[in-house]
Structure formats: C-alpha cells, structure tokens
Amino acid sequence: MKEAEIKRLLAANLLCVFSIILTTTVPAFFLDSFSVLGTHLTWLCICSVSISALNIVLCLVLKPNPSPKRSSFAHKISRFLKCCIYFFMSCILFHVIIVLYGAPLIESVTETFLFAVLLSTFTTLHCLCMLGPNIQAWIRVFSKNGAMSIWDNSLQITTMCSILGAWFGAFPIPLDWDRPWQVWPISCSLGATFGYMAGLIIAPLWIHWNQKQLTYKSR
C-alpha cells in the first residue's frame, strides 16, 4: 500500500518537474523571441498557469485526501470560491512580505506581484489542492509531527523548499556582476522554481528512505 502510494507520488511529482521544464522550452515555438530571462514576465505567467492547471488535474485524478462524504454541488461551489479567495489573499500576503523584504514599493509592481503569484502557486495552491480551504488542517500539517500521510510530508517538503529557494535566490542580487539574471525578480523566481523542483524530487526519495520512522496517526 505504502510503496504503491510512494510510486504514485513520485509519478505525480515527476510530472510537475517535467511540465516546468516544458514551460521553458515549448512557448518558444509559439511566441517570437521568448526566453526565460528575456521575457521573464511571460514565462512567470505561463509557468504559474500551467503548474496550477496541472496541480488541479492531479488533485482531481489522485484524490490524496478524499473528502469523507459526497457533498452537494452548492457546497462544492462554496469550497471553490473559498479556495480562490485564499489563493488571492496568499498572493497579496506574499507581495507584502516581499515588499517588506525590500522590493521597490511603487516601481516594478507587476514583477513583484507575478513573483508573488508564482510563489503562491508553488505553496498555497499546492496546499489548497491537498487540504482544501481548511485552516485547521493547514496548521496541523505545518506544525511539528503533524503530517498524517505521505502527501502531507511531500507538501511540507516542497513548500519549505520553494520558500527557501526564493530566500536563497535573493543572495546574488547585490553582487556587481551585471548579469541579466540578477535583475529583480529573476534570480528569486528562478530560485523558487529550482527549490520547488528540488522539493518535488526530494520528497518521495526522503519518504522512501525514512519509511521506518514515519508512522502516521490515523485520523
């Protein structure tokens, strides 16, 4: 049971990684002069949209945390709306945090906001897909020893990795190398992306190796 689930997790995560790689190459066939560094904003949009689409599809297909009972259509709609609101709020929150970290307040608002959207896609959207708009569940998952399934573990790891990636991505900005990727927010968004990809790959492996120690409380 567990092995099979880990395999499913691995497959899903590899699909995500693969799709990120595709977003860097495929649009070049449709759009003139597309490159990750040159038209960074376009790439940010494409990447966020495709990752969110893939996540939603995966969530519908795999159903990692199936809801206990079939709910009504209206309930579903309200859940969906709640998810949208949560996602938007997390974008705003990330934007505020980034500005607090020193991003320009008035100039390059678009860049900052798209970066916030990307971060939200990597973290909040993932959580929303897995856990739904349920704050209590979120707090449980992100507290110590709160994970109840390998999906929760994977969620913890990818979220941590994306945020750490974005954090480390800010390091090269003050260097005076004058490289195109040092422009705000390219290094940070690339850092977040690499962190996310690393998290996706690390998560199944880590779970696989730590199988013995991981004992999940039943709900």
Next chain:
Amino acid sequence: MRLRSGVFASSCLLVEALGVALFLRGFFPLPVRSLPRSEARRDPPAEPAPPGSGMVSNWTKIPPPLFKKVVIVLIDALRDDFVFGSKGKQFMPYTTQVIEKGTSHSFIAEAKPPTVTMPRIKALTTGSIPGFIDVIVNLNSPALLDDNLIWQAKTAGKRIIFYGDDTWVKLFPKHFVEYDGTTSFFVSDFTEVDDNVTRHLDRVLKREDWDILILHYLGLDHIGHMTGPNSPLVGPKLHEMDNILKKIHISLLSKEGESSLPNLLVVCGDHGMSETGSHGGSSEGEVHTPLLFISSAFEKRSGPLTQPKLVQQTDLATTLAVGLGLPISRNSVGNLILPVVGDKTMREQLRFLHLNGFQLSRLLQENTPAYEKDPGYEHFKIAEKSHGNWIKLYLDGNNSEILLNLGKKVLKQYLEALKTLSSSLSKQVAQYDMYSMLVGTVIVLEVLFLLLLITPKALSSRAEFEVPLSPPLFSLLFYLMCLMLCAVHVIVCTSAESLCYFCSMSWLTAVGVMVLISALMCGILSAIGKILESSRVPVKNPVVSNSSWSEVDVLILAGTIGHVLSLGASSFIEEEHQTWYFLINTLCLALCQELCRNYFLLKEGDPQHSITLKQSFDNVKEAYECKNIDIPAAGDSKLGKVTSSAEFIKGSDKWISLASPWIILICCRLLRSLNQTGVQWAHRPDFGHWLTRGITEARFVYVFVLGIVFTGTKDLLKSQVISADSSVKSIGLWEVYSGLVLLAALLFRPHNLPVLVFCLLIQTMMTKYIWRPLKFDAAQITIMHYWFGQAFFYFQGNSNGIATVDVSAGFVGLDSYVEIPAIFLTAFATYAGPLLWAIHLLCYLSSEVSRNSAAMGHGCFCYALVRSIPVAVYIILVTSLRYHLFIWSVFSPKLLYEGMHVFITAVICLFFTAMDQNQSRKVQD
C-alpha cells in the same frame, strides 16, 4: 582562578582590541617618508658630468622658469567626460575649441583613491600619494608640513592669490598674499559658492602684482552630491565654467605682448564623480579627471584630435615645479609630463628629466635600504651615463643628426627610468607590514579560539568556570614557546628590509606581546586537553540534547555564519546593510511563526501540549511579573488582571503580540527607505532627501525631541517609583539609556530622528510582546540584539565607506575643533544604533536576572563572541585579499569600521562586567 564569564569575555575582548590595533597599524602604512623641509632647498644637482676628466658642465643651477604667470583653475568633481565627452562639446564650446585647435595639451589625470578633496589637494601640490590613514587622521585638515609646490613658490618669492575652497587656506596658512575661502558646508548651495570666487576675477586679472592664481570652484561638486552627474543643472554649471576659462584665457593672452615669457592656464579636477554623483571610491568616473595645459608657448594643434593620454595626478606637481623654475618637491612621486616642455631644446629637456629622475632616486634611497637593486634606479644610472656622453658630444660642438638621435635615445631611457621609479615608489605606499599584521592576526585568532572552546562552560547555568592559570604558566612548553618566539622576533627584525612597526617598538613591549601570545596558546592547549579528558571520562550527566534546535536557533546560527562568509565579496561589503535587513526580516518572520505556534497550537488537548501550555502560563505570569517591575504604576491593576484571568492570556494582548512582528517589519521597511546607503542602489530616492529639502526638518526636530524627552522622563519616573532596594541599579541603567537616547537625538541629522523613534518602538514591542512571552534564553536574546543593532547602524544611513561618517556630529555644541570630544561624539553618532541596542540588552538582561542569575554573564560572553568571529575572519580575508583591486576602496574602510567596532564592544563588555559585578556582590550580601 575562578572567573565569571563576563569578566573573562571582557578581558578577552581587551586583548583582542590590542591585536586588532596591531593589525591595523601594520595594514595601514603611515606615510612615514615625508622628509623635513629644512633640507628641501639643498643645492640642486648639476648636469651629469661628461666622462673624462677636466670637462664639467657649467649648468649647475635650477633651470629658469618657463612661464611668467600661472593660473590654476581647479573645478571640484570635474569628470573627464565633462570636458572631453559629449557634455563638453555641448556646454563648453570655448574649451573644446581650444582643445581641438588651440595651443593646448590635454590629458586625463588619474587620481588615486580615496577620491576626497583634501587628499587630492595634497596629491596635486606635493606630488605624493597621501596614505589612506591620512583621511582619518586629518579630518580637521591642519597645515600641510611636507615639502610642496605652494611652499616652494612662496619661498622663491612668488606672489600667490587663492580664491575657493577654504581647505586650501587651512592647508597653507600664510602662504597666500590674498585669499578668500568659501566653505563646502552648505551642499545645497550651487551658485553663491562659485560667485564668491568669480567676483574677484575681473579685478585680479587687471592687476599685475601676482605670479600664481589658484581658483577652486565647488559648485559642480555640490550639484553632483545633490542631483548626480546627469542632472540638468550640470550643463549650465559647465557653461559658466567655460565662460570663466574664456575670460581668463583672453586676459592672459592680452597680457603676453610686452613680456618675454608666456603665461600658462591649467584646468584640472581634483576627482571625478560616480554615476550617483558621490565620490571617495575608485570607480572609473571618480578616478578620471581632465587635465588641460593652455599656453601660447605650445604649438598649435594640427591633425585630428586623438584620445587624451593618461597621466597620474601627481605628475602635475612636478610639471608645474619645472614650469615655474622651482625645485621639485622632495616627496613627489610624479613624472614630468614631457609634451608640456616638448618645444624646448634637447639640452633643456634632458636637464628637466635628469632633475626629476635625481629627485625620485633620492626619495627611493631614503626609503628602501636596497635601492641599488631597484630596476628603476639601475635604469636611471644608465640613462645618466648616456646623458653625460651626450653632453660631451654637445660641448664638443657636434651639432649633427647623430646628436639629435642620441638625445632622443637618452630621452627615452630617462622616461623609462622615471616610470619604473615612480611605480616602485607608489607601490611602497601600499606595502604591508606583514610581520605586525601576522602578530595581530595570531592574537585575534587565539582569543577567538579560546572563546569558542570555553563557550559550553561559559554558557552553563553558573556562568562561572575555573581558568587553570598556574599549570600552563609554569609548564615547560610555555617557556619554550616564549624563547622560540623571541628568537623568531630577533631573526625577523634583524633581517627585515622594510620598515616594521612591531620591530620598532621597545623590546620590553615586544617581549610582553610574545609572552601574551604564548600564554594564550597554552590556555588554548589546556582547554583542548580538558575537553578531550572530559569526553574520555564516561559522561556523568548526558548532554542535554533533548532540546532540539528550533527554527530561530537554526536561523541565528546560519545568519551569523552566512554574514561572516559574505564578507569575502566586495559587493557584499558595499551592500552589507542588505544582508542585515534581510536577516532581521527573516528573524521577524521566524519569530512570528514561533508566536503563532505558541498561541494557536497549544489549544489542542494533547497531554504533551497541556504541559507546555502550563509552562506557557507560567511564562506569561512571569512575564507579567517582570513587567510589573518595570511598570509599577500600572502594577496593581495588572496583577489583579493576571490573577483574575489565570485561565488564559488576554485576547487583546495575544493579538497585539501576534501583530508586533508585522509592525516591526513595517517599521524596518520604512527605515530602510529613509536612507539609501551602499553603492548599487544609492541613487534611489529616499525619504532622507525629501526631509532635508524643506522646512519640514525643523518641525520634525521639535516633534521628535519632545517625544523623546517625554519617553525619557516617563522611563525615569517609572524606575523611580520602584522600591529602592530591589532595583537601584535598574534606575541607573534606565538613566544611562535615556541619556544616551537624548545624546543621539542631539547628534543625529534631523531627518534621522525617525530612526531613533522606531528604535525605541521596536525595542519596547520586542521586549513586551515577543521576548518575554516566548522566554528565549540570554544567548538568543543577545544575538537578536546584535542583529538589530547592526541593522540600525545601516538604518542611520551609515555604510561601509568612509564618506558616510557624519563628521559634523563632532562639532555639535563646540565653538571650534577640539579633538577628543569631537572624536568621541563622532564615534557615538556613528555607532549609535549598535550602542543603543547593547545598552537596551543590558537593561533587559538585568531585569531578567531574577529568572536566570547568569543572564548577564551569558549576554556579555555571547556579545563578545559574536563580535570576535567576524573580526577574526575578516582579518584573515583582508590579509589574503590584500592585492585585490578594491582593497583600498572597499575592504580597508570596512576594516576600519570593524576595528572601531571592536573597541566599542570592548567598552560595552567592560560596562556589562561592572554591572554584573555589582549584581554578584549584591547576591552575596
């Protein structure tokens, strides 16, 4: 001998300060080679004697002057592209025309960093390169005592008139027959400062009673500082300068008719400006300045305009000395700019070059014992010999092609020799006293190791430990090491060729330092031995490892290490404020997460959780009690509240507590945009500029001073009401703290007062809502204080460059420059942020003593450790990077800042220890 960790830490820091001082002395070579003036007018060398006996050249005097009157127009911050670039073509039509078609020679003069006005004036007049330390030592620019062009001219009876920057008047008191100094104090003054120079011009140009006229225009520099090199104000200013040059040039030309000698107009800049309009560093824009010689003596330029040649700024002094018929300044490292004398006869040219070479080689002789092996000196000797041969041919009356060709060859040899000589002399300025540096580094490293090794013991609950002083001091190893080090010292000092500071100290001091080094070494060894011993013995009480590392701990460790590592890159030093802002932001977020965990997760009914819940209740109660010590006025009511709502924390408090990290983050963001510091983003607009523009600043002063006075009195009243027996000291501490706050308010620039206000706000919030409820231990609190102190250092607008030191703080309340108070005030104003946080730490920890009696000792120890690590690592980095391109512009100022910070930290730690001592005595009583 039993020692408290506070005492140990402060003594360690004192020793470390000694080591740092020794290192700094070795790293910054003082310009020791200024020779006394008395010998400066010794007989000049004769022309080299032709070989063979009996023939002696009859030309033994200094050549006569080439120019009658010389006008030097020095335009502050004139960058090379302002004259030679597109701006020059657009705004300086007359000058461009003279450069392209007139009788002129144009060069790009390269200034050496630090590109600040005073050292540049010294370089222009003495021809020497002022050392980096000159800037620090001479903040008040006392009279220039070295041999220099102005002094030479005055002694030769030339009448000099000066108008412009009053730095000159201070550097050369009583040298000018007439002068009018303008001050660079009002940076926003773009016109008056130049009009005050120009208004004398018409009158002076009509007169005949002067030989040298020096004009120093400051307006362009002011424009650069305020609005940058691309501002629309630069164009009109350049146009104004162009008109002035035109006026002077025409007037000089009109005077020439009756006299035999031509006049000379020199246009130069002391330094350029960077893309942001500031200067002081070594970027291309700051270093490259134009240098124009305009005189009817030169040939009209023909052919296409070529790119101006690059010369050194120091070359001007030598060239002018030759042009005015004066002896070349003794300390000059400059080379004669040959094109300026290019239309003289071959004999004269060779004579000038020989004079220059002779002066340079004598300077070399006096500075290096092994001067004979220097390639420049050898070249010069060869050139001198062939010069003699040439003179023989010349005196024989040989006037053919051979003579000319040979002359050209000698000329080339001389130029080569001059170049090598001056480059080896300039290198000497940057020569490091490796031995002193090494000794300093060893001391600092030993102290660091000792601190690190003793950490586990020093942070134990007793904060006291045994220092085994006698066994190592009486061991054989100690004596052997002393002997060996002394032997090494003798060997190094007897074999050293260059000057060494440590060797020039008295041998008693040197032996003392050696004994210190070996004692420290033995201390380290014995500490290591003890650790090994204790690890071999079966551990009695298993190390308390169940307290796993929290996120805050990981962050604190990673941040400290990361910051230390970042010091290796020059960009990270220039932008160090970004590192600190980044770290404290992350710290705030981590604290926020910790708070969330504390308040939300504990509600669940797990048995494990309920225990922690209980603990947290205790915390809160304790926190309230602690608070009650502070706020006795509200004490009764609060105590009542606590007892009544023993079940849960009050809701509003919880929310304030949760919101406080965010409020702090917002404060930090506001402060960050108050002063744009650093290099890369320094051009961004900041609130500071906006605040200094108008009357707003005055109003801000009143508001903030009133607010701070109110807080101060409130704090004092608060501590007064507390019953005297328990916290007389707390009153004292609060008094000291508020006194320092008031002093900072007095010294800060008006627009910086928000920094102070937010500092107080953040300290209060942190204490009340974060540190007390979360119950961090003393070490964590200390490091957080240190981080915030560093961030506030940069919030104040400081950077790691010398240019941001606010010297004006040293003049607050003083009629004239008095050295000691000025130094003290400037140091305080610069380090106000770290100091205020350190004193706050002291206040906080002393109120914490009731809970943890060792808190003060731990705090002191951690503070010392956190300061020693970056210093030790930085010293090693700087030593290994000493030939880096940016060593003088980026790494050296940072080194000075670090050194100063160590001294201040040592003082703070002494204060800590004194407080701690009182405490322990009271406990014993």
